[in-house]
Amino acid sequence: MAHAGVEKNLLVVSAWVGDMVMSHTLVQLLAQQAPDARLHVLAPPATAPLASRMREIEQTFVLPVDHGELGLGRRWRLGRQLGRQAYNAAYVLPNTWKSALTPWFAGIPRRVGWHGEFRVGLLNDRRRLQPHSYPLMIERFMALADPGGALPPEPYPLPRLQADADNAAALVQRLGLAAGHQAVTAMCPGAEFGAAKKWPARHYAALARQLLDAGERVWLLGSPRDQADCDEISRLAPGVDNLAGKTSLLEALDLLSLCRRAVANDSGLMHIACALGVPTVGIFGSTSPHFTPPLGPGAQVAELELGCRPCFQRQCPLGHLDCLQKLEPARVAARLEL
Numbered sequence: 001m002a003h004a005g006v007e008k009n010l011l012v013v014s015a016w017v018g019d020m021v022m023s024h025t026l027v028q029l030l031a032q033q034a035p036d037a038r039l040h041v042l043a044p045p046a047t048a049p050l051a052s053r054m055r056e057i058e059q060t061f062v063l064p065v066d067h068g069e070l071g072l073g074r075r076w077r078l079g080r081q082l083g084r085q086a087y088n089a090a091y092v093l094p095n096t097w098k099s100a101l102t103p104w105f106a107g108i109p110r111r112v113g114w115h116g117e118f119r120v121g122l123l124n125d126r127r128r129l130q131p132h133s134y135p136l137m138i139e140r141f142m143a144l145a146d147p148g149g150a151l152p153p154e155p156y157p158l159p160r161l162q163a164d165a166d167n168a169a170a171l172v173q174r175l176g177l178a179a180g181h182q183a184v185t186a187m188c189p190g191a192e193f194g195a196a197k198k199w200p201a202r203h204y205a206a207l208a209r210q211l212l213d214a215g216e217r218v219w220l221l222g223s224p225r226d227q228a229d230c231d232e233i234s235r236l237a238p239g240v241d242n243l244a245g246k247t248s249l250l251e252a253l254d255l256l257s258l259c260r261r262a263v264a265n266d267s268g269l270m271h272i273a274c275a276l277g278v279p280t281v282g283i284f285g286s287t288s289p290h291f292t293p294p295l296g297p298g299a300q301v302a303e304l305e306l307g308c309r310p311c312f313q314r315q316c317p318l319g320h321l322d323c324l325q326k327l328e329p330a331r332v333a334a335r336l337e338l
Helices: 017-022 024-033 048-053 073-083 099-105 136-144 167-173 201-213 224-238 249-256 270-277 330-335
Strands: 007-014 038-043 057-062 087-092 110-112 125-128 184-188 219-220 261-263 280-283 299-300
Touching: 007 024, 007 099, 017 048, 017 136, 017 270, 024 038, 024 136, 038 048, 038 099, 048 249, 057 073, 057 110, 057 330, 073 099, 099 110, 136 261, 167 249, 167 299, 184 201, 184 270, 201 219, 201 224, 201 330, 219 224, 249 270, 261 270, 270 280, 280 330
Parallel strands: 007 038, 007 087, 038 057, 087 110, 110 125, 184 219, 184 261, 261 280, 280 299
Antiparallel strands: none
16 A cells, blocks of 8 residues: 555556657656655556666566457456555556556546547546647657646756666677677667668678678667668678577667667667767658657668658558668768768
């Protein structure tokens, strides 16, 4: 139960890693507004570990439901469990109907979020989104902290994640990555969203060869789903360290903290690298840096100005993927000042 007189709030977050990282802007605002309040997170298994790297989060509850699954009974049981926590408010970041169920089952008195899909009743502080007023995703998150939807003055708080230096050092040894004095560039060629976010493996490989020739090391980071792309890059750029599928999300985070810089698709790892303060070049195809830009010191964008983008589609609707195929490695190398 909550301590008498101490405010206690719940943040319901997305299964998308990038969204989870960007939610730290809202976390910081809530902590600033009520420094003594206790802030908990309800997250799916894919993103729950990241809450442990946000210093403001006291406790994390894992939603035992797979991505895309309703799991009504499990949401109800967890809601009854959370009801004993005596929260003051819940901030529901995803716009789906099901994401608002657990706070409702928990009987949390104030349930805040955007209108979303069929959420009348589930949310009792339900806002109508005017997209032009909040063009950035972080603005849509941060606006929930204010009853009137006001944003903090710019510059906005940036997502910040904490790395575990001891774990990073242990990983370097376990994975045989001891780099000595060599600078390391991380490459993150995956994107859970779909192919229309993925810069071609041959372009990553061309850039990797240039980095290797300059005496740097290149670490390929990604999930098991990125194995094929990383294997192709490894084949075309012998000498890279292919770590795809060999690390957990938090292990990849800790390794990223050791890197001089990162090159990544618009993906969760791009946002993680930025939140660690690693200078990052974010590569944008179907999506827009005017919505989910890389946020951090030294963050840059590589993109092409084409009439067909951004389309925000998972697969290229025109079948050519020009937005990424024609984004030459030289453009990204220029961002890195190679």
